Each structure stands twice: as structure tokens, then as C-alpha cells.
Amino acid sequence: MCLAIPGRIASLHDDRGVRMGRVDFGGVVKEVCLAYVPEAGVGDYALVHVGFAIATIDPAEAEKTLATFAEIEQLDDQAAGPGSPPPSPIGPPP
């Protein structure tokens, strides 16, 4: 029920004072109420739930989430020491 699908705003129009638009979900275009995303324009990506855009997708933040896992990997690599075998828990240091 709370699933919201991201789509690209293709056009804007007004229906008796209500801000509406046509939103493209990878080729399927639907009419969507844009009253709750007054800042969104054509070309922006919106999250659509039961015919309403409830948020616009922040492209900078989207890049950041995708970068997060790279960071996680980097931190782990630093902890392990890049390329070096794990230190043996017993015996003298090499």
C-alpha cells in the first residue's frame, strides 16, 4: 500500500485549480496530482502513490545513496589493509 513508484514528469496542466501532470513510468504514462509537489517541474522525478506525487527525488541525494556502499567498502578495506593478508592471531609478527 505504501509503495510509491518513481516517474518522470512529462507535462503539467491545471484541472479546475488543481495542479496535475502526466508522469512517465518507463513508458507507461499516467495522470497524477502534483498539488503536493509545487516545486516540481517537467523533467523532475516524483514518487507517486495512489495517483499523487508525495515527494520529488533529489538527484544529488540519489547519487549519495549509491555512493554510500562504496564508502562502506572503503572503510572495510582500510580496516583490513588493502591487499595485505590478514594478520595471524598467533605467532610473532612477520
Place this chain on the structure above:
Amino acid sequence: MNQPTAYRDAETVRRLAAAIERITTRSWSIMEVCGGQTHALIRHGLDGLLPSSLRMIHGPGCPVCVTPMAVIDQAIAVAGEPGVILCSFGDMLRVPGSRESLLAAKGRGADVRVVYSPLDAVRLAEDEPDRQVVFLAIGFETTAPANAMAVKLAAQRGLTNFTLLVSQVLVPPAIQAIMSDPATRVDAFLAAGHVASVTGTAGYPELARRHRVPIVITGFEPVDLMVGIHRAVTLLEAGRPEVANAYGRAVDAAGNRAAQAVLDEVFEVCDRCWRGVGLIPASGWQLSAAYAGYDAARRFSLTAAAAPEPAACRSGDVLRGLLRPTECPAFGRECTPQTPLGATMVSSEGACAAYFHAGR
């Protein structure tokens, strides 16, 4: 923008799973509150990639599942009134009421129609001025702005034949109820991203502090879920009961102010019964005094009579995270999506249906 595929990349998910395993030193129980997240975790098999010391507990965040049986009975009763068209989201039609489902009522001749959006119900009321259109307005904070706008537009357009049967529920009071239940052990929560898109992060820092539990606002794609779990384990291992936002592309701290303004106008907080869970104080919304004339329960004098669930149905324990669907003796035997005993086997976001469809 190829991000939808990037958020489903199997290799990224595997690497995140390995990272989670590396940082996990103790046993932790993490509850994903939202049924949409349960569905994604089970469908993509993400729970199977986690270390055995991490236990994912499925929460009560399935609006179809927690809508009280009495509300279904009310919807069926009003659908039987002469001249009424009852509109509902499709997932509600198969949910068992005390005697039958909306689908069965439709089969008996009641005018029950499935709509994709509450605005479709408003349009229907405009097109059918001689009929009374009742919209079954269920959902969490994600769906509430759409339902609120439907009433607001009906009022603006002077429609006298449109009402809502409201059963709106709220996530933070549910988290509060789970943490206050001595039977449940939850160490951290993944909070529903799309609820927070609307409400922002308000209420969560207080919950995290009071119950000393990390809360991570998380999205719905496989990579989002794994990033959210990684963040939750990081906070748990560091002993930091804080709120983190792992879904920044769709959630900012303030939430959607345009939606909040309409919600404040149309709804007010009320106590609600949750199916399988019971009464949770201040856990729902009802129409505000200004919009009380659009309340179907009032217009049609509908009374709510509580009815017991079938004895074999353990959906209440499933919704409270006390029982895995497959641990229920009825699962997959007398209870299937075709013959559901309880609502958790109906909705695709119900934990029982998610397990069944994934072949667990």
C-alpha cells in the same frame, strides 16, 4: 537516470551483505515496520543473505492487514444501502469481514468498485450525482494526503454525494506500542521511507531516546534495504540509539509541508483499533470537525461491532512480530491467498502472503 536498476544491482547487494556480516559482532533483532519492506525483503531473499545473528522481525505496517474487521463490516453494510457505490483500493476486496468480504458482497449484487486513486472516486461522484459514493479511506501517513485531498476537493466542488469511511493509522504510535509490549524484543527499527516523505522525521528522535532504540528511515529497493540494515547495525554496535536517514533522496527532515497543511486541515488524531493488535491510543486520524459532514459512518449511521477472528488465525501474533508466518499451523494449509483466514494472507504486503508467494 539509471538509478532504479542501480538500486536493484545483485552484486551491490551481495557486497553490502558481506559488509553487514563484517560489522556484526552480536545478535540483534531488527524490525522493518512497513509491509512494503517485508514484501521486498522476502521476495528478493535479502533476509537469507544476512548473518544468522541478525533477525529480521516483520512489523504491523500493512494498512490492509490492520484495518479492523468492524470497518470491513461497515463497508459491506453501506455498500448494501440503496443507491450507494462503495469505492475501495483493490487490496481490500478479499479481506475477510466477520461474515464475508467486499468481493463476496459484490458477488451478491452490491455496487463495489475498485479505484486506483481517491480522485477516481471523486470523479465518479461528479459523474453520478444521483448516487451516494462512499470511499473506503484506509492507509498510513503515505496514503492520507491523497484521501485528504479527495475530501477537500469534494467540499470545494460542492459535492453532497461523496463521503469517506475513514480508517487511517499512524506509524510512530505503533512503534511506541511495540516497544511497550513486554513480549516483543526489538533492538532497532527500519522506519518506512514513504511515511517519512510525508511527515518528515518528527517524532522519531523522541521515540529513539525514550526506548533507547536506533531508528533508520529506509527505502524499498534491495540496495536501500541493505544500506538501512547496515546503518542500523552500525548504530547498534556503537550503542547509539539515534535516528538516521538512509533514504535521503525521497525524505528530508521537514517532510512534505504542502501535504502536512492539508492533513492538518482535514484530519485530527484519534484512538484506533488495529486488527490483530488492539487499541493503540492516538494512533489514527479521523475527519476534523470542519469535514465531519463527509464522514460516511455519520451519514449512514454505521455502528462498529467488534467480531472475533477465526480461532485458527494467528495474524495478531504475526503483526506483533511474535510469530513467523510459517510457524502458524494454518499457513499454507487451510489458509492460503485463495482462502485467507486473516488479512495478513490477503495483501501482498502482509507477511503471510509475502512468505506464501515466495514459496517459503
